[in-house]
Amino acid sequence: MKHALLLFLSADRLHAQVMSAGKISLSRNFIDTAEGRSDFSAFLKSVKCKAYLLTDLIEEDFRHEVVPHLSGKSRSALFQRKFDQFYRGTPFHQATLLQRQTTGRRDDEILFSALTNPSLITPWLDIMLAMKTPLVGIFSVPQISSPLVKDHPSKHLLLISWEKFSGLRQSYFSDHRLQISRLTPLSEEQSFITAVIKELSRTYVYLKSLSLLPAGQTLDVRILCHSNDINALKSQLPQNDDMRYDFADIVSVGNIHKIDHQFTDSDASQIFLHQLISSKLKSDYANDQHKHFYNLWIFRRALNWGSGGLLLISIFLALANVIQNSGNDEETLLLESQADRIMQEVEMLTQNLPKTEVLPIDMKSAVTVMGKLDQYQPSSITQLHNVSTSLNLFPKIQLSNIDWLTDSNEPIADNTNAEFPAQVITLRGNLKGFNGNYRDALTYLERFQIDIGKRGYQVEVLSKPLDISSSASLANQRDTNENPLRFTLKLAWRPAL
Amino acid sequence: MNFSKADFPLIRASVITALVSVLLSGIIVYSSQAYSDYAQKEFRKASNHLNDVRNRRNNALQDREYLETYSKDYESLQARNIIGDERRLDWMEELDKLRRQNLVIDFGYNISPQSIYSSLPTLDSGNLNINYSEMKLQFDLLHEEQLLNFLSAMQKQVQGHYQLKECKMQLASTNNKDIEDNIPQVSVNIKAECTGGWITLKNRNAQS
Numbered sequence: 001m002k003h004a005l006l007l008f009l010s011a012d013r014l015h016a017q018v019m020s021a022g023k024i025s026l027s028r029n030f031i032d033t034a035e036g037r038s039d040f041s042a043f044l045k046s047v048k049c050k051a052y053l054l055t056d057l058i059e060e061d062f063r064h065e066v067v068p069h070l071s072g073k074s075r076s077a078l079f080q081r082k083f084d085q086f087y088r089g090t091p092f093h094q095a096t097l098l099q100r101q102t103t104g105r106r107d108d109e110i111l112f113s114a115l116t117n118p119s120l121i122t123p124w125l126d127i128m129l130a131m132k133t134p135l136v137g138i139f140s141v142p143q144i145s146s147p148l149v150k151d152h153p154s155k156h157l158l159l160i161s162w163e164k165f166s167g168l169r170q171s172y173f174s175d176h177r178l179q180i181s182r183l184t185p186l187s188e189e190q191s192f193i194t195a196v197i198k199e200l201s202r203t204y205v206y207l208k209s210l211s212l213l214p215a216g217q218t219l220d221v222r223i224l225c226h227s228n229d230i231n232a233l234k235s236q237l238p239q240n241d242d243m244r245y246d247f248a249d250i251v252s253v254g255n256i257h258k259i260d261h262q263f264t265d266s267d268a269s270q271i272f273l274h275q276l277i278s279s280k281l282k283s284d285y286a287n288d289q290h291k292h293f294y295n296l297w298i299f300r301r302a303l304n305w306g307s308g309g310l311l312l313i314s315i316f317l318a319l320a321n322v323i324q325n326s327g328n329d330e331e332t333l334l335l336e337s338q339a340d341r342i343m344q345e346v347e348m349l350t351q352n353l354p355k356t357e358v359l360p361i362d363m364k365s366a367v368t369v370m371g372k373l374d375q376y377q378p379s380s381i382t383q384l385h386n387v388s389t390s391l392n393l394f395p396k397i398q399l400s401n402i403d404w405l406t407d408s409n410e411p412i413a414d415n416t417n418a419e420f421p422a423q424v425i426t427l428r429g430n431l432k433g434f435n436g437n438y439r440d441a442l443t444y445l446e447r448f449q450i451d452i453g454k455r456g457y458q459v460e461v462l463s464k465p466l467d468i469s470s471s472a473s474l475a476n477q478r479d480t481n482e483n484p485l486r487f488t489l490k491l492a493w494r495p496a497l
Numbered sequence: 498m499n500f501s502k503a504d505f506p507l508i509r510a511s512v513i514t515a516l517v518s519v520l521l522s523g524i525i526v527y528s529s530q531a532y533s534d535y536a537q538k539e540f541r542k543a544s545n546h547l548n549d550v551r552n553r554r555n556n557a558l559q560d561r562e563y564l565e566t567y568s569k570d571y572e573s574l575q576a577r578n579i580i581g582d583e584r585r586l587d588w589m590e591e592l593d594k595l596r597r598q599n600l601v602i603d604f605g606y607n608i609s610p611q612s613i614y615s616s617l618p619t620l621d622s623g624n625l626n627i628n629y630s631e632m633k634l635q636f637d638l639l640h641e642e643q644l645l646n647f648l649s650a651m652q653k654q655v656q657g658h659y660q661l662k663e664c665k666m667q668l669a670s671t672n673n674k675d676i677e678d679n680i681p682q683v684s685v686n687i688k689a690e691c692t693g694g695w696i697t698l699k700n701r702n703a704q705s
Contacts, residue, residue, distance in 0.1 A: 132507060288499075292499075292504075293507070296500075296504055296507050296508060299508060299511075300507065300508050300510075300511040301511075303508065303511035303512060303514065303515045304511050304514060304515075306515060306518075307511075307514045307515045307517075307518030307519075308518070310518050310519065310522045311518050311521060311522055311525075313522070314521070314522035314523075314525040314526045315525060317525075317526055317529060318525045318526060318528070318529035319529075321529035321530065321532065321533045322529060322532065322533075324533070325532065325533050325536035325537065328536045328537060328539075328540045329536055329539075329540075331540060331543075332536070332539050332540045332543045335540070335543035335544055335546070335547045336543050336546070336547075338547055339543065339546050339547040339550045342547070342550045342551060342553075342554050343550050343553075345554055346550065346553045346554045346557050349554070349557040349558065349561060350557055352561075353557070353560055353561055353564065354564065354568075356564070356568070358571075358700065359560075359624070360559070360560040360561075360563035360564050360567070360568075361559075361560070361563060361623060361624070362623060362624050362625060362700060363563055363564070363567040363568060363570075363571040364563045364566070364567045364623070365621070365622055365623030365624065365625050366567075366571055366574055366579075366580060366625055366698050367567045367570040367571055367574065368621075369620050369621075369622050369625065369627060369698065370570075370574060370579065370658065370696075370698070372620055373616075373620075373658065373660055373696060376616070376660075377660055377661055384641065384645055385645075388641075399668075400667065400668045401665070401666065401667045401668070402641065402664075402665075402666040403663070403664070403665045403666075404663065404664045404665075405662060405663035405664070406661075406662055406663070408616075408618065419618060421618075
């Protein structure tokens, strides 16, 4: 916390101190008079930070109530009814949940409390509202005492402290939860030690009468005081089984809470004032109207932080973008220089190329296409020569027809190139000079097939001179001379792979 | 928390700061994004330009290679009248020259209208149309070698490319004699018919 205005309100005065970085930078006291209030108003003009108001007044009332466990609007309505019932005349009230019962309906145990004399607070509060001081809340000394007893193991504990401007404060805690609190103003002649001795016994009787302290229960008493007073208190306090004492050295407590203040007596005002800013207090006596300027202050700070954050994020994003893309810039320059160099190369190449009417790619296409077509059309002379050469070896074969064509649909034989269409030659002819010797004629034709096959042709017999297969019909031939032995062969050729 | 008009002066500076901050942040982010977009766009542009230039270099190198490899063959195709429009009159004149050489007993031909050549397997002809003018040849032959000799002579002497598809040869049934004229005729032993076509290549973009 950088700056905060801490206000301590007692019955007859208002103590104000400005905290800067944990230290008191300015301290003033204002008497509850017209002049004092006027001074306070002038003082607030120069102080522009959030303010905490701590009250230490006799007129603070506490009531225990067990109420049904409710939530939301029902709970608020119930509490409002209770406030109207108990504290109709004051706007400074609050309800604190002590615990939820574990049996029965599991009702809530609530501590209703209020500052019952608003006339002590309102004048100062009106000035703060008029000066638009951001008021964090209105707190009371008993409320903020809890952190000072939370380390004590006792279930029934009385905390005694002395505030110079208000008096002797005695707050009773059961299970570390505030039950009641009393403030006894001290006269100027009365010392802290005598007041403690006198008021402690009264309080013990009071607690007994309210049945807050069970019968036979020892009351633990923690006294917040300066080390100078501890010995005197030890020697003068009554020693019996009813009470057990524990002395909290105010200097040690101040050190624990890192309070930058020189404690010279048992005045615990600074301890409680520091509790305001070091403890996270959940509830207080101020309502929304009292905190209006504080809410505005929070809103303003949120806006300021949000604005700063937004600017920072956008700057960060922008920087990230710039850093990320600075590499791109360098690469772009590199690419451009590379492109320029290659472009010069291209221009040189283009200038050196001879001028042609057609594109080189078209030249390539033309030459390639014609090359393919040449390959698709192997020399018919070669094909027919092959056949002729073979036929010369078989003079008993007489051809009547030779058909030659290129056919892409011809089945592709093993080890031949499928990219080329097949050259298909169909031979029709007959066998002469066998004088009815079919066996020799068929053997002769088979030898021709084998020979032509060796020259790279796939040979298919379309018709034989005599079909001697089991599926064919067969009849005797009366005059072999008048019945030529006709046959048809299909030869297919593709270039080898 | 309820706000009223009276509260505005208290938060005015913060509201203005917030608005300015939003505006500035918007400008900063937008500017940096614009810069980023611009830088990336320039990078992509440079990258595309480089790729384009590389392609042009590759194309130029390829053109040089193609010219070195194919220009002579292409000139040869041009010399053979394979490139460009077909030359039917030249074919007719050159076939007549062949007739006068008496390579076969007799032959006739029939050239059909030009069409686009469809081959199997399909040929990738790039930017060229493969035009095809089918020509059927009928022959009267003394023996089969005459046909082979004729086809060989046609490939050599006629400027163009004749793509032969099919030939059928058949023994003639009888010897022909014109009895009325009492002129002895050469004996026709074989009848043949061949089918093929003249191939010409033409650029698709060239005007006909």
